[in-house]
Amino acid sequence: MPVSSGVRNRIKEFLDPDDEIQYVFPADIFGSTNPSVFFAVTRKTITVLSTGHWSRTTPKRVISVTLRNHRIGPVETGGNPWFKFNGIVYEIDDEYIAAVHAADAEISRNAAKPEDPLPDL
Numbered sequence: 001m002p003v004s005s006g007v008r009n010r011i012k013e014f015l016d017p018d019d020e021i022q023y024v025f026p027a028d029i030f031g032s033t034n035p036s037v038f039f040a041v042t043r044k045t046i047t048v049l050s051t052g053h054w055s056r057t058t059p060k061r062v063i064s065v066t067l068r069n070h071r072i073g074p075v076e077t078g079g080n081p082w083f084k085f086n087g088i089v090y091e092i093d094d095e096y097i098a099a100v101h102a103a104d105a106e107i108s109r110n111a112a113k114p115e116d117p118l119p120d121l
Helices: 005-012 094-112
Strands: 021-028 036-042 045-053 060-065 084-086 088-091
Touching: 005 021, 005 036, 005 060, 021 094
Parallel strands: none
Antiparallel strands: 021 036, 021 088, 036 045, 045 060, 084 088
């Protein structure tokens, strides 16, 4: 199920007002006592936001910001889907694997573009 527009609006409050959300998906930090987070992938950054103890749908604070030129995956799909990002293992629901792959595909596509041979023209 996609992340609701209400959650997306709450996440926007934590982001640069000039930035645009491309993907949002929930994840759980493996083995954490406060595991629920949201990944907000924008044009500029990958922002991980924690949720409160009592609600998995309310972002409370930013716990990390990474430049957009990093991949999130790959997602390991043997058993519960998981990936390692910035040294932390996150678990996601099957339905969000496509969001991770799409975000990573954009990075691969941009990295594959050749440099402009005549940038001054």
